[in-house]
Amino acid sequence: MNALDQVPPDFLHALGTLRKARCRKELRLAEIPAPARLAPFAVALGAEVMAPGAATPSTPLHGPAAMALAAAQGSGDDSETELATGRFILLHDPEGSDVWDGEFRIVTYIRAELEPEMGNDEMLGTVAWTWLVEALENHKAPYRAAGGTATRVLSESFGTLAERPGSIDIELRASWTPASPDVTAHLEAWSDMVCTFAGLPPLPDGVTPLPHRRRN
Numbered sequence: 001m002n003a004l005d006q007v008p009p010d011f012l013h014a015l016g017t018l019r020k021a022r023c024r025k026e027l028r029l030a031e032i033p034a035p036a037r038l039a040p041f042a043v044a045l046g047a048e049v050m051a052p053g054a055a056t057p058s059t060p061l062h063g064p065a066a067m068a069l070a071a072a073q074g075s076g077d078d079s080e081t082e083l084a085t086g087r088f089i090l091l092h093d094p095e096g097s098d099v100w101d102g103e104f105r106i107v108t109y110i111r112a113e114l115e116p117e118m119g120n121d122e123m124l125g126t127v128a129w130t131w132l133v134e135a136l137e138n139h140k141a142p143y144r145a146a147g148g149t150a151t152r153v154l155s156e157s158f159g160t161l162a163e164r165p166g167s168i169d170i171e172l173r174a175s176w177t178p179a180s181p182d183v184t185a186h187l188e189a190w191s192d193m194v195c196t197f198a199g200l201p202p203l204p205d206g207v208t209p210l211p212h213r214r215r216n
Contacts (some may be wrong), residue, residue, distance in 0.1 A: 011041045011092040014104065014181040018043070018090070021184050023191035026050070026200055032087070039091035039105070047088070047191070049198040051081040083198035084112035088190050090183060101145040102177040106186055111171045112197040114152075125150035128172045128197075135192045141178070141185035148174030170197065 023029055027047050034042035089107040096103045114124075128150040136143055151171045157164040172193075178186050 007041065008092065008094050010094070010103065010181045014090060014092065014183055015043060017182045017184040018045075018187055021187040021191070023188060024195045024200075026195055026198070027191050029191075034089060038089075038107070039093045041092040041094075043090050045088045045187075047086045047194055048082055049084045049194055049200065051083055083200070084110060084194050086110040086190070086194040086197075088187060100177050104178050104181060104183070105175055106143075106178060106183065106190075107173075107175040108190055108193075109171070109173050110194055110197050111153075111169055112199070114168045114170055124152060124170060128170055129174075131193055131196050132172065132174055135189040135196070136176075136186070138192070139185040139189040141183075141189050142180070143176040143178055143186070146174065146176035148172060172197070 026049050028050065029045055029047045032044050032046040034044040036042075087107075087109045091100075091105040091107060093100070093103055097105070129148060132148065133146075149172075151173075153169040153171060155167045155169070
């Protein structure tokens, strides 16, 4: 029996809608191993956003993007700087889940370094959650049963690493139930979220489609 014959049609349809997503061109997106214990069927994507070129951008940058641009202009170093990372996981249980309130669940993780003054903002968690909600609404991605946690991570160095400057990161772990197996808009919304965390301005034009997987 072909392995695909054992995959539920709804999950195959959802995979097809992921491939139709038109994600931000700043995002490096690739399939990664999916967690095996969260659901009978799952697919996972990993993403990273790298710093833009040293040329002055046409729109203002903030957060990690602004810091990386300033560092690039000051050092002349052409090495790339990671601004944000993330994971997008689509889970499917044909039997459904009372916790999910459905047969599908999207689980995401985003992490980015912050400017010190922003990292100390008591409203930071609320802002991070607002970015998620607005991205889903802007892409008209219907959902329900959303939940998440925003965490500030303070890193300090000591001993032989004492000269290394401290840093503050924001981590957002969130999940929600898509209203249907069509999750194209959800991946596109998440793409915008990762870029927002990286400090890049909105860019509705010039998006790049998610490449189709080549089957052997």
